[in-house]
Amino acid sequence: KGHVPTTPTVSEVDWYLNKHLGITAADLGNETMSLQGRIIKFYTTCDGPAIAERPTILFLSLVHGNEVMGLLALLQTARLIMLDKPAEYENQAPCLIFMPFVNIDAYTLNVESLKSGGPACRRTNLRETFDCDDGFSRDNPASC
16 A cells, blocks of 8 residues: 555666656756765756756656655656657757756655565655654654
């Protein structure tokens, strides 16, 4: 109940967006590492000054780390846009930025818990001073 049998890992999402769809991967720099030291990446269809010169659309998912359907919707949106665009679209299109893991630490915790047979936390912000919304400890993902 509540188990998602095919939850993509961070590396699978990276491969899909970067290698399969050809969207350029970038990170936000060292100062925006996650609390647990993971690199927070985004993927963009523009680079350099093009971002400032053209309209930009930002797609986000996994703000709390447990909305897997939001991640899947982001991946499907990226696929539809990238595979169905006309060739002349490249220089006229708005810049698209995909940020699949806003809360990469919580998502990683939930993926590990799901793969080991446990539940995912209902909402996991991974703030240093708070526990999961239901009062259980994030140090033990199975308790969430």
